[in-house]
Amino acid sequence: MTLLFCSASDNAEDWRLEIAKRLPGLEFRVWPDVGDSADITMALVWKPPAGMLASLPNLGLILSLGAGVEPLLEDPTLPDVPLVRMVSDGLTVDMAGYVALQVLRWHRQMEEYAALQAAERWQPLGHKPARDVTVGILGLGELGTASARTLRSLDYRVLGWSRTPKSVDGVESFAGADGLAAMLPQTDILICLLPLTPDTRGLLNADLFAALPPGAVVVNAARGGHLVEADLLAALESGRLRGSSLDVFAEEPLRPGHPFWSHPAIRVTPHVAAITHPSRSADQVAAAVNAFRAGRPLPNQVDRQQGY
Incomplete structure (x- = not known):
């Protein structure tokens, strides 16, 4: 399984290090260096470009770096796969x-x-x-x-x-x-x-x-x-x-x-009331990835009808 990271406002290398501590062996790629898009099964994102997630044919899980997911839900091409929001x-x-x-x-x-x-x-x-x-x-x-x-x-x-x-x-x-x-x-x-x-x-x-x-x-x-x-x-x-x-x-x-x-x-203030720090939030990402791999219920899965 391969995870794709996409965020213009978060440090990808900080996330790579924290994810590697918790999920050794998981391949971590950073958009736009996607490689073969068919390899990507999970995406960890904040405000990705519209249509980017839809370009991943084998995507099975979307993990939001924020508690709010409306930027994702507003994308009409958003794939119909489980979406998990950040609650850390x-x-x-x-x-x-x-x-x-x-x-x-x-x-x-x-x-x-x-x-x-x-x-x-x-x-x-x-x-x-x-x-x-x-x-x-x-x-x-x-x-x-x-x-x-x-x-x-x-x-x-x-x-x-x-x-x-x-x-x-x-x-x-x-x-x-x-x-x-x-x-x-x-x-x-x-x-x-x-x-x-x-x-x-x-x-x-x-x-x-x-x-x-x-x-x-x-x-x-x-x-x-x-x-x-x-x-x-x-x-x-x-x-x-x-x-x-x-x-x-x-x-x-x-x-x-x-x-x-x-x-x-x-x-x-410039949208800084609550910041997703990798060292404090990677545990939640790892928990969601492990649940996804094992076919267990996902923590903090979004109800798309309610919007949260």
Whole structure:
């Protein structure tokens, strides 16, 4: 069996070394040096060129380097073979840390303190205790649950919304359209960690922003397709929202001149909230490859109808 690696944003040699430690003898090729395409039975990829996977006649397994798989599902030529998404402890810890960082940044007024430092002004600012700040999380999957638990450990009140009812200790859970309508008016800082599906695309829009309390903050670390960009800019300009942290965008890289770059109430990071590090994630790849070889059920296999 031969595994083909394809990612413009990951170090192929780092992955080659980590895979070799766990799967000695597995042939590891790096696109575009495919060799005989008929040799390829598995592909480890992140945003491969459209049609590339369809050019592999004996492909039997696709492994995503990311937790989100919509870039793959959007390829109309995607082969009808099992697709496994990345769910590793490293990704989960990274995301929980990013979410906590953004919540603390806005709650503890770090932007205001940066301005005071620049002006050489010693001026303590008052802030509410964490237990009086409500954080709402959209999506209570692996990443959302870990983020909720981290925030609870910091004494924040945490609400969580999901498509179907879920239970997380210490988190007030909501589900469905009625649940979302009930959660939003209570939410000071809203975190989006949802998978991108036809039902969630464009969810972060003017109607949702209007349902939040005045001065709320929106953090999107899920997918750029969740956000209606013009609606966010309008909500910030009107003062409906106080600020926003964005790690994901409809088009990546974010183009020069995009209004997000220079907006005083938006903080941009380049899709780095949760990084797939080879040393932390190769175990999951090896587990999936071994299950595939043995004909066992695959860990974290994607339900293509649901999109995750």
